[in-house]
Amino acid sequence: MTFTWAVDKFATAPSFIQVSNTSNTVTVDLSPTATNVGTYQITFTFTIGGKPPIFAKTSMIIDVYPSAEYGSEIPDIECASKVTPAIFEKSGVTFKYSDMDSTGAFYLICGYV
Numbered sequence: 001m002t003f004t005w006a007v008d009k010f011a012t013a014p015s016f017i018q019v020s021n022t023s024n025t026v027t028v029d030l031s032p033t034a035t036n037v038g039t040y041q042i043t044f045t046f047t048i049g050g051k052p053p054i055f056a057k058t059s060m061i062i063d064v065y066p067s068a069e070y071g072s073e074i075p076d077i078e079c080a081s082k083v084t085p086a087i088f089e090k091s092g093v094t095f096k097y098s099d100m101d102s103t104g105a106f107y108l109i110c111g112y113v
Contacts, residue, residue: 008041
């Protein structure tokens, strides 16, 4: 039987993900840093050679979160303009306005009470 694994949407697996296997176990070791925040799907394939070959696939999803909870540190800033009115609440804090940067990569919520 052969065993292979890959991280979906990556040509090579990110270096913080290490997978090893023996004849009866598979071990996944993770050592993410702040730069690895995101969602990763690892696909495992087990194959028995033959004609036709027999294989089984399974996958797991790994979510890497930042070390500080989103929204746990609220800077004391004012929105430059009130472009998109919105109200969000988290633990008794109300965010009154939101905006997105020109690239669409960052979403800012501010104006808390």
